[in-house]
Amino acid sequence: MKRAYNFNAGPSSLPLSVLKRAQEELLNFQNTGMSVMELSHRSKEYDAVHNRAQTLLRKLMNVPETHDILFLQGGASLQFSMVPMNLLHEGEVGNYVLTDSWSDKALKEAKKVGKTHVAASSKEDRYKYIPKIDDIRLSDHAAYLHITSNNTIAGTQWHEFPNVVTNLIADMSSDILSREIDVEKFALIYAGAQKNLGPSGVTVVIIRKDLLEKSSDSLPTMLNYKTYSESRSLYNTPPTFAIYMLSLVLEWVEEQGGVKAIEKRNREKAALLYNCIDESDGFYRAHAEKGSRSFMNVTFTLPNEELTKKFLTEAKERGLIGLAGHRSVGGCRASIYNAVDYEACEVLVDFMQKFKKNVS
Numbered sequence: 001m002k003r004a005y006n007f008n009a010g011p012s013s014l015p016l017s018v019l020k021r022a023q024e025e026l027l028n029f030q031n032t033g034m035s036v037m038e039l040s041h042r043s044k045e046y047d048a049v050h051n052r053a054q055t056l057l058r059k060l061m062n063v064p065e066t067h068d069i070l071f072l073q074g075g076a077s078l079q080f081s082m083v084p085m086n087l088l089h090e091g092e093v094g095n096y097v098l099t100d101s102w103s104d105k106a107l108k109e110a111k112k113v114g115k116t117h118v119a120a121s122s123k124e125d126r127y128k129y130i131p132k133i134d135d136i137r138l139s140d141h142a143a144y145l146h147i148t149s150n151n152t153i154a155g156t157q158w159h160e161f162p163n164v165v166t167n168l169i170a171d172m173s174s175d176i177l178s179r180e181i182d183v184e185k186f187a188l189i190y191a192g193a194q195k196n197l198g199p200s201g202v203t204v205v206i207i208r209k210d211l212l213e214k215s216s217d218s219l220p221t222m223l224n225y226k227t228y229s230e231s232r233s234l235y236n237t238p239p240t241f242a243i244y245m246l247s248l249v250l251e252w253v254e255e256q257g258g259v260k261a262i263e264k265r266n267r268e269k270a271a272l273l274y275n276c277i278d279e280s281d282g283f284y285r286a287h288a289e290k291g292s293r294s295f296m297n298v299t300f301t302l303p304n305e306e307l308t309k310k311f312l313t314e315a316k317e318r319g320l321i322g323l324a325g326h327r328s329v330g331g332c333r334a335s336i337y338n339a340v341d342y343e344a345c346e347v348l349v350d351f352m353q354k355f356k357k358n359v360s
């Protein structure tokens with residue numbers, strides 16, 4: 001069986017051992033005579049899966065007891081609305097740092113709910129960098145500061161987080177579980193699962209418990225964080241299969257040596273690619289400025305459109321899939337999430353070097 005070298009931005013690569021295990025268990029999960037997908041979400045077998053996913057995520061990310069872990073649906077995009085609906089009230093201002101079109105979208109949704117303020121932005125410079133922490137200007141009466149820890153499209157990443165007097169909220173969709181972070185610093189973290197956590201369908205929210213008091217009872221039930229917190233995310237039918245896959249991915253992370261070991265490997269993978277770009281005499285150029293480069297999404301351009309097309313076609317023939325950049329940035333993007341192994345990056349670098357040689 002030939003597997004692709006998968007550099008998709010999301011949904012993206014999953015560990016082979018996880019897929020195999022899911023395949024093995026597909027028809028008869030733990031002698032139940034049925035698939036996880038066919039289990040009642042109220043059964044003890046499913047409950048154990050649900051619990052395991054929450055417990056393992058807490059352990060791997062070192063989530064303190066002050067924070068709750070919730071499983072929702074609707075993707076990170078629904079969080080763009082739920083964050084302000086739950087946490088932005090009359091007389092308060094939602095503060096946003098603009099670093100990519102995802103943060104732009106988050107701001108757009110918040111504007112529909114209440115007052116907002118752009119605390120910093122790199123939009124004018126095509127989001128090539130993360131604004132300096134010292135340049136962040138909070139508004140008065142800030143309800144929170146929203147950042148996007150990793151910018152999937154621009155290929156930039158926060159390598160240091162701001163210490164702010166208000167609640168720090170992060171969209172971590174494309175770098176959750178890729179590096180060690182201090183969860184305590186954050187009032188709320190959210191992430192769609194389909195990059196580092198599993199398949200699409202489940203969204204993880206980590207929320208500091210005292211914030212739950214801010215959610216008004218007049219909110220629709222399914223849009224209120226309290227509903228999920230009070231029911232262990234079992235108020236209605238959760239995305240059971242996606243949560244099962246999440247539990248398998250988390251077990252895999254643990255087997256790899258936890259987040260610390262994963263981070264080390266991610267840094268090595270990224271260094272391999274950025275070195276190749278930097279040593280190409282300007283043939284490949286990174287979109288992101290050096291201090292802001294992402295370890296997850298490596299964005300780069302070639303000298304012209306024609307070469308980019310040729311590069312992408314030949315890469316595909318070599319089994320290197322998903323390398324086209326987002327249309328707003330152009331060029332190429334290699335998404336090297338946790339499940340993309342070092343060997344895949346070596347194959348890509350080898351291809352990039354040969355391609356350059358052949359066309360020069």
Ligand SMILES: Cc1ncc(COP(=O)(O)O)c(C=O)c1O
Pocket residue numbers: 009010074075076077078102148150151152153171172173174192193
């Ligand atoms: C940083 C970031 N935020 C939000 C989203 C939107 O996520 P979803 O498709 O889960 O709504 C994405 C998707 O790629 C993303 O990369």
